[in-house]
Amino acid sequence: MSPRHILILGGTTEARELAAALTAHPDVRVTTSLAGRVSRPGAVEGDLRVGGFGGAEGLADWLCAEHVDTVVDATHPFAQSITANTARAAQATGVPAVVLRRPGWRPGPEDRWHEVASLDDAAALLPSLGHRVLLTTGRLGLAAFAQLTDLHFVARSVEPPEPPMPPHIEVLLARGPFTVADETALLREHRIDVLVTKDSGGAATSPKLTAARRLTLPVVVVRRPPLPEGVDTVPDVAGVLARLGLLAP
């Protein structure tokens, strides 16, 4: 019997962990798909393919051509298009889909969070909160802040951002995980008075929230886009393995 073929749509820590967990099963073939945005992605166990599929139709064709048995959408909570495409391709082909979404962050009583629906809303709110901003929203979202000419930005991203971006900006290229001590030092060194983040969730980048809490800084948190209706969602790798019937007894 040919092995079950699982396609993981990746780009997250959990996707890598899932690929490693699945390759341990001899009757499973794993392919991870990456968008190709990052120039040096970490090593992935199993097969790897890189680049877009060509929308939901292209993905549906790929699922059929490669005899995929289950597709796991383990993309980032803010990767909205690929998640919508996966739901449509799964519906069109009948290939079961599972969405692996790590839980979002929740504020504690000492946090000074301002939750907003979009980067544009974050930009509109910023001038009322501070003047020296740490932006951790990714290199593709800087255009939303380009009109804020009176504020000073420190933008941290994995890959160099491209214009448009605000005029007063320092770019820091770095990839998590980060520690609370590092994040506290960064906020102090740059005299940051407000932090902007997406609600990515997960432990790798949450120390910035702890550091901001300790320094009593306001944090603008961009809420996640909604998931397509009716998708089967699990919060972690164990949840996917359970769905696939592959959890150790």
Ligand code: NAP
């Ligand atoms: P997106 O807006 O949802 O996707 C845009 C297009 O990129 C999709 O329509 C698809 O092209 C292609 N694509 C996205 N993920 C893909 C994957 N895993 N494999 C093959 N093609 C993929 O996604 P995004 O926000 O640009 O994110 C791109 C990748 O970076 C994702 O894999 C995501 O997990 C990762 N990432 C995103 C963020 C973020 O904040 N958005 C943060 C960290 C990591 P086609 O339509 O041609 O198939």
